[in-house]
Amino acid sequence: MGYIEELRKMVGTRPVILVGVGVAVIDDGGRILLQKRRDGRWGIPGGLLELGESTEEAGRREVLEETGLEIGELELIDVFSGKKYFVQLPNGDQYYPVTVVYRTRDIRGGELKEDGEESLEVKFFPLHALPNELSPLFQDLIEHYFVR
Template sequence: MDYVKDLRALVGHRPLILSGSVVLVINQKNELLLQHRNDGGWGLPGGLMELDESLEDTARREVKEETGLDIGDLRLLGVFSGPDYFFKVANGDEFYSVTAVFLSNDVKGKIQVDESESVEMQFFKLDSLPVGLTEEYRSYITPFIDQLIK
């Protein structure tokens, strides 16, 4: 199922409002999992909601698809939306993102990189996030750094 693809077939490149989820996956060393994306930037695992999903379902599915990890408990940290989250992608599609940011340290499995989306996955100390972390993802992480370090 690809809701956005089907929707784009109907509306073309016009701006849409799209919902999605990202997850701050924290390991036992209190390090954050980041995804080095094929476009060169670092980001959080996550993606857009499909039909018949909750935001939590989206978070778990996207993490599984992108990292191979299974997520248990999730804690909602915040929801980000508005003009700062307007995007125009290379193919001309425009959208306003409404993104739920979750936290989980209830993770099982071994990392398996989905090479169609990522170059690598790596855990980072919260006080030394990579230079290539995109502003979008940095905005999802920064408000919660103090909580995460505790």
């Protein structure tokens, strides 16, 4: 049982603050790797930290688990938090994420493939041809970082 499951046993579905990470993986052609999640929205790979894990370790782990790619060096982009990102899961669990977002061009290996659980599809997109259904975090990332 992981940290979040143990925490939920104590607090139930009440709102909590959880730290997460997202990684904008950019290929040699300047395209960004997106994953389509179960809610039908596209966003960057990422997830929540486990106890004792750094944000960099979590970012690398999540990218590998969700996309099959091994990545190396990470560059901090920004931290996203606040009411706008509030999440209520279908099971009633509620949380406010604090998401640390990195960028990398350092793809070291692996084979691009969705995991079938969190990622229904993974694909590199040119920034001028992104899918329509984007997660709120990714929409903000595009506006605040890639548009500049």
